[in-house]
Amino acid sequence: MSARRRFAVLAACLLPLFGGVPASAETPTLRVAEMWETPTLDPLRDATLIKEKAMVTETLVTGLPDFTIAPGLALSWRREGETLWRFALRPGVRFHDGSPLTAQAVVASLEHGLSNSPSIRHHTRIASVAVAGEGEVAITTVEPFPALPAALVHAAAGIVAMSSPRAPDGTIDRPIGTGPYRVADWDPAGQRLTVTRFEDYWGEAPAIAAISFRSIPDPATRALELRKGGVDFAADVPYGDLDALAAKGFTVSRNVTARNYMLSFGSLKETPFADPRVRKALSLAIDRDEIARYVLFGMGRAGIAPFPDTMAFADPAIAVPQADPAAARVLLAGAGYAPGADGVMAREGRPLAFTLYTYAQRPGLVPMAGAIQAQLRRIGVAVTIRVAAYEAIAREMKPGDARLAALATAAYPDPDVFLRQTYHSQGTTNSWGYADARVDAALADALTAPDEAARLQAYRLVQRIVADDEPCLVIAHYGVNVAMRPGIENYRFNPIAHDYMLDPQMRLSPAPAGR
Amino acid sequence: MTPYLLRRCLLAGATVVAATFLTFLLLRLAPGEPAQTILARIFLRDLTATVSAGDAAALAERYGLSAPLLVQYGRWLAAALGGDLGVSIRSGRPVLTELGWRLPVTLLLALLAMALALVLTLALVTARRMLRRPLADRGFALIVTACVSLPGFVLGLVMILVFSLSLDWLPVSGTGGWSHWVLPVIVLALGQLGFTAVLLDDALEEALAAAHIVSARARGLSERCLLLVHALPNALVPLVPYLALQFAFLVGGVVVVERLFALPGLGSYLAEALDARDGPAFLGAVAVVALAVALANLAADLLVAALDPRIRLARSEA
């Protein structure tokens, strides 16, 4: 190859990088700044993007913003036995490739999910799926599970055609779903996804012709791009920028969502945290209102209960106590702690000191850890902060340490999963070993409750017990903000979203002149 | 091929092997269960659910996490030599494919930055020589020190504040058109400018002192002609291999600049893979970076040897 040709090849490789974005001028496109990297479109790996944001797939059951459920791809369902359910599919639904939504297609999709994603098995507790007749699907759960319809709202349970193009390893490369938008263009190199309106959609046709997503994991960059006009829609921009954005005419929506800032302890056995008075003292020393106001800038809400009262199944009777360092000191004294030489409270020569682990991916966590450190220092508790990758924390954390995390409390609109994982003595998240017979009994009652009202009562009882016992400290309920350029109308936030959901009814008017 | 060339080629290979083996070792020796980590990170973005032992074992099998370390590395290396860098844990795609997407961005960024740095260097050095006033000397020293001392991430932030937000001239991040390259290239080039300017200035000093220049000056040629026609071309020759050697330094700047401007290049791929503990992707990226640096060093060695036979002799003896 001559030098000149070599140069030509090199130039051919590099030149596309100078080109503009594929013409978006003719079709009005909503440009969204996505908050995670999008390495793949596999709906099992990035269900939130494919289902909740890009609206490519749909689930059998839909979750509404008031945490109730409604028919989705299934028109109706009934429970036929302790563990057996039957779902009747909506007729006349087509996949993006034109094939009809049949019972076989639904079974194949759910089975694909169940065998490839532990998460779906875990969340839905489905044992098997079968075709039960023309347009009907039978689902069997591993145990009596009244929350199954709600569990099917989980994004990873979205129905995807098995004819979807596959990657070499067998995962789905470009999902073909039934949703109002279909995958039009996917540029994994530039981390850009474009979806366009699906003309044969069974429901009301969406107003916006196309939506493009660009991954911008850094919150500060998302805010800059929005201000600069590089994107139209961004979520989780830095909390301190919201007022300035609103003042510049951007639409800012601040919402409490199904996620908690939680401080959990390494172990409740043979550590200072075993003593409920110590946990209570720490809780009283943390000024949740101050944190919500100055660390979260109002993005999020001070909280002590497992769910914010904006959620239908929350127990509204649980109130957030005022911070009271004096009462906290009294509690510590009652637990046998006295100030040591360096001002740190100690009991039998052992200081009340621990390492608080947290991670940097969510913008509120590290500053919040700093605030908690300062607040606990005021009652003589010494906290060291360590920021690590989330997965590394579980390895490094010792029983006497603690972790601050933002945990999802409703991957689908039902209280069961979160309460059971977190507070049941056998719960999978409950690595700190909390065990309370009343909680376990109430959670067992919930599964066999005669009706939904009785089930809700059982969950509310659990919430009251743990809000009083505080095996792990809820600090605040997560706030998600959505900021949009002026001219985007009809947006409705859905708090069951993992991050944010887009709304097919959104409308786009041209950007006002002069921006 | 002379023994010297052979040695340098082997050295380039050894560098890549050393870097990847070190990375491989550290990745695999990390405490905890990689399969668990992978599952938690990939499938359970909410990070709350846990994974059964059976699922973890299946995954360990799929990603070959159960063989002895040296065997695993040997397998990786053999596959890598055949062009197979494994499959990214995050995306399930071949790492080589993804690197192929990222490489042009980094390559373009680095080439443009080097070109700009060279142009600025030439301008700066000739300006200094032609002006030949104490003020020019001091200005030169000031600019050089400033360029070397100014961290790219600070300069980049300030430039975003000024040129993107206040003046509204240039985009903030990402790729898309020529305007997206302006700020990252300037930041990266200014980071290089300090070094290249000093280098060229030194080389020029030497060239101007060379015998034929002195005699040309005696013949009454103008200083400007001396500088531009005779000294500068001579001074540029030794500069080229040094530029290649600077490549390793440039790579460090690329990581920071790509992160700052959210450019989907090799540097951000490295950082993303580290963040996600995506072993195959991280290892592949390290391999490519090490290979690029090793090749640049090799090119520098060969150039130097071609330009100056004494070095070739001296170094093959050493």
Next chain:
Amino acid sequence: MSSRRAGIAGTVALALVLLLPIAWGLTFDPVEGALRDSLRPPGFAFPLGTDHLGRDVLARIAHGFLLDIGLSLLVVALSFGVGTALGMVAAEVAGGLDRALSLLMDVTSALPQIVVALILAVHFGGGAGTLVIALAATGWVKYARIARAATFSLREREFVMAARVAGSGRLALLRRHVLPHLLPLFGGLLALQLGHTVLNIAALGFLGVGIQPPAPEWGAMIAEARPYLARAPWLAIAPGVFLFALTALALSLARALGRRRQAMGLTAW
């Protein structure tokens, strides 16, 4: 001569501008802060304002200076010690050991420092220890190269030969007769590496693989300040200015101490 004096005066002035506020800032607490005081602009109570947790920015810059300069000195000392020792011993022993060291040096110098730090972070996570190891593991090469070359040439010198004939042990020989002649070569390089290390520590802090919060580190402070860039630009600008000044100071020192070419770090071999 006057230009040189001006240069010295400028360096001293820069040092004063840098050190006086730092001395002042050291009298404040870098970690304690009231949330109610968060994001205050510079003023009487807080000379450089406060950060997002209400902490005094000047105090954090001052304590961050101690941290950054302390770690940098540690890195420089380690690089110097290891590099010089290895270089001298390799030249003295020669043969296989020397060839092995040459290979090690070539391989090490081909690895970008930031990338090595990222690689180590895979295993150890971020933190001061990782940082020092990563930077020292790549920093020793230049010292080793110079020490090795100089030892080779010194070996043949009369006074060293004489000492050898007189029965001096190898280690004693290196320590008494070679090392003293090496030290003057390193002045510029030491200051230069100090400047580079300060920059690299800050860059790694900015990338999030360096010093962990709430320790006040300049690069990490700038990264922390990014979300508040529009609202509180001083949070990023103030540590940036100090970082720039400190590096410039170290590099000016390097220029004063060493030859120009050396000073810019291009002692390629």
